[in-house]
Amino acid sequence: MSTPAATAAATTGTGKVRAMDKFKNLGLQLKEKAQIYMEANPEKVEEMKAQAFETLRKKIDEEAEKEEAMKLALEADGKKISKGEQFKAKAVGVLQPQIEKLAEKQQQVVAEQTAAATAASDTGFVDPETTTTTDDDDETPTATPTDESSRGGCASSTAAVAPSSTSTLSESVPASLSTEQNLVSKNGVTSAYRLASGYEMPVMAYGTFRSSAGEVYNCVLEAIKAGYRHFDCAHIYGNEQEIGKAFHSAFSEGIVTREELFITGKLWNSDHDVMIVEQAMDHSLSNLQLDYFDLYLIHFPVAWTHTGIATPGWGQSQLGDTPLIDTWRELERCVTLKKVRSIGVSNYPLLLLHDLVTQARVPVSCNQIETHVYYTRESLVKYCLSRHICVTAHSPLGGGKANEEQYTHLTSPLEDPVVVAIATAHNITPAQVCLRFLLQRGIVVLPKSSQVLRMKENRQTVVADPTMHLSEEEMQQLHGLDKYQSYKTNPNPLASFVGGPDCFTQEGTDIFD
Numbered sequence: 342m343s344t345p346a347a348t349a350a351a352t353t354g355t356g357k358v359r360a361m362d363k364f365k366n367l368g369l370q371l372k373e374k375a376q377i378y379m380e381a382n383p384e385k386v387e388e389m390k391a392q393a394f395e396t397l398r399k400k401i402d403e404e405a406e407k408e409e410a411m412k413l414a415l416e417a418d419g420k421k422i423s424k425g426e427q428f429k430a431k432a433v434g435v436l437q438p439q440i441e442k443l444a445e446k447q448q449q450v451v452a453e454q455t456a457a458a459t460a461a462s463d464t465g466f467v468d469p470e471t472t473t474t475t476d477d478d479d480e481t482p483t484a485t486p487t488d489e490s491s492r493g494g495c496a497s498s499t500a501a502v503a504p505s506s507t508s509t510l511s512e513s514v515p516a517s518l519s520t521e522q523n524l525v526s527k528n529g530v531t532s533a534y535r536l537a538s539g540y541e542m543p544v545m546a547y548g549t550f551r552s553s554a555g556e557v558y559n560c561v562l563e564a565i566k567a568g569y570r571h572f573d574c575a576h577i578y579g580n581e582q583e584i585g586k587a588f589h590s591a592f593s594e595g596i597v598t599r600e601e602l603f604i605t606g607k608l609w610n611s612d613h614d615v616m617i618v619e620q621a622m623d624h625s626l627s628n629l630q631l632d633y634f635d636l637y638l639i640h641f642p643v644a645w646t647h648t649g650i651a652t653p654g655w656g657q658s659q660l661g662d663t664p665l666i667d668t669w670r671e672l673e674r675c676v677t678l679k680k681v682r683s684i685g686v687s688n689y690p691l692l693l694l695h696d697l698v699t700q701a702r703v704p705v706s707c708n709q710i711e712t713h714v715y716y717t718r719e720s721l722v723k724y725c726l727s728r729h730i731c732v733t734a735h736s737p738l739g740g741g742k743a744n745e746e747q748y749t750h751l752t753s754p755l756e757d758p759v760v761v762a763i764a765t766a767h768n769i770t771p772a773q774v775c776l777r778f779l780l781q782r783g784i785v786v787l788p789k790s791s792q793v794l795r796m797k798e799n800r801q802t803v804v805a806d807p808t809m810h811l812s813e814e815e816m817q818q819l820h821g822l823d824k825y826q827s828y829k830t831n832p833n834p835l836a837s838f839v840g841g842p843d844c845f846t847q848e849g850t851d852i853f854d
């Protein structure tokens with residue numbers, strides 16, 4: 342039996358249902374009306390939509406501004422901002438003043454050197470091989486001292502690669518600033534190239550590509566003992582940890598100090614993303630047991646999708662979407678963080694390099710490129726020197742037999758009859774001829790050898806020894822060997838795209854296209 346209260350509740354419930362139905366019907370009617378209105382007035386609807394979007398956009402902008410202002414305030418307060426905030430904040434220029442300051446300092450070095458170079462070109466360049474002192478002798482040493490024992494005699498007046506007639510090439514750095522003016526010479530021998538950053542790079546490096554695990558530790562120690570002070574490393578070579586152990590042994594045994602070495606690292610293609618660059622650099626530094634790089638390069642001008650820092654991409658690669666300049670900006674930031682002293686690129690063709698030069702705030706110190714007697718790359722070399730960009734030659738021996746077997750049907754330049762004839766005439770080896778050909782053009786060389794005798798043989802080319810000097814005529818003969826084609830001494834990423842979404846031909850995509 343229902344109580345009066347229960348009856349009242351039931352009545353109220355029924356009333357609620359009725360009221361809800363009423364509202365529902367009203368809603369449906371309104372919706373129908375709105376539908377009819379919208380169909381009859383499409384322009385009005387578009388206008389309303391646009392207004393709604395505009396309001397929303399403004400709101401988003403306001404929120405973003407508030408967030409930026411907050412970060413700026415935090416920075417101004419001197420509070421430490423998190424890594425994530427740093428990344429966001431630099432987009433609005435919080436770190437900008439630091440970068441500007443550094444760029445200004447480095448540009449000043451370039452300006453000073455330009456002035457010195459102009460003065461030197463007025464008085465004429467002094468061949469360090471035929472004199473005991475040069476204009477460079479009095480220059481203040483920079484923060485990367487080079488070992489006396491590593492000084493060699495590579496420069497010659499034949500390296501006049503940037504004649505004044507090409508001075509229209511550059512606004513900022515006159516073409517008279519050719520390699521000779523940047524070669525640091527003492528007592529008549531040349532040991533180093535002064536980079537745009539102001540630091541000195543020894544003109545002969547020890548290359549570490551294809552020095553396999555198990556052998557590279559000894560190779561690096563032997564190279565240090567043989568007098569090498571410049572080491573060319575890269576994450577993709579897969580041997581950083583072992584090289585790190587060798588450096589550690591050399592430092593702890595007192596064979597050499599960290600400051601005496603010049604160590605280069607390279608950012609791999611799959612680590613170009615702005616959030617990854619610093620991490621990749623840290624990873625390599627940790628592998629090598631170092632706390633800074635002397636030079637860090639973008640290994641190739643191509644971004645691939647990230648595959649993990651410890652697992653760099655190779656094969657079936659997919660193009661990434663990070664613009665090269667964004668990756669460069671990260672390197673600039675790492676300079677301000679003192680993780681690297683000088684920054685540069687590798688395998689950049691002339692036009693891409695110029696594009697970078699027009700945008701770089703911290704000067705581009707180096708372009709590491711494949712160049713040897715079969716691939717002289719005169720335009721690119723001259724462009725670099727006209728912009729005070731040091732050229733370092735990878736695969737300076739054309740990769741030796743290794744490349745002949747691995748990448749090309751061409752014979753090794755070490756067996757070329759012209760090279761062999763010049764070597765015989767000087768009573769030196771074909772490898773030494775190939776290295777002298779580059780050194781005398783003002784190019785820094787990075788030969789690799791796992792054999793101690795060859796390491797010494799190669800290094801002998803930077804020791805003052807008049808029998809090594811190639812004449813102008815011999816230089817011309819060697820220039821004549823240029824095949825104007827890449828000898829494909831790299832593990833050219835041509836095949837690396839095969840099977841991937843960015844493989845546009847059956848053969849793959851040539852990175853040098």
Ligand SMILES: NC(=O)c1ccc[n+]([C@@H]2O[C@H](COP(=O)([O-])OP(=O)(O)OC[C@H]3O[C@@H](n4cnc5c(N)ncnc54)[C@H](OP(=O)(O)O)[C@@H]3O)[C@@H](O)[C@H]2O)c1
Nearest residue numbers: 548549550735736737738739740741743772788789790791
């Ligand atoms: N940035 C890049 O993309 C890139 C690409 C390639 C290389 N690199 C750098 O450049 C360095 C050198 O390049 P690379 O190793 O390809 O080529 P390379 O130095 O031109 O040639 C190395 C080959 O030549 C042999 N060799 C060395 N000295 C010799 C001599 N005196 N007489 C006869 N043969 C000799 C070596 O064999 P043994 O070891 O048996 O002596 C090795 O097979 C690399 O180690 C790496 O650091 C950079």
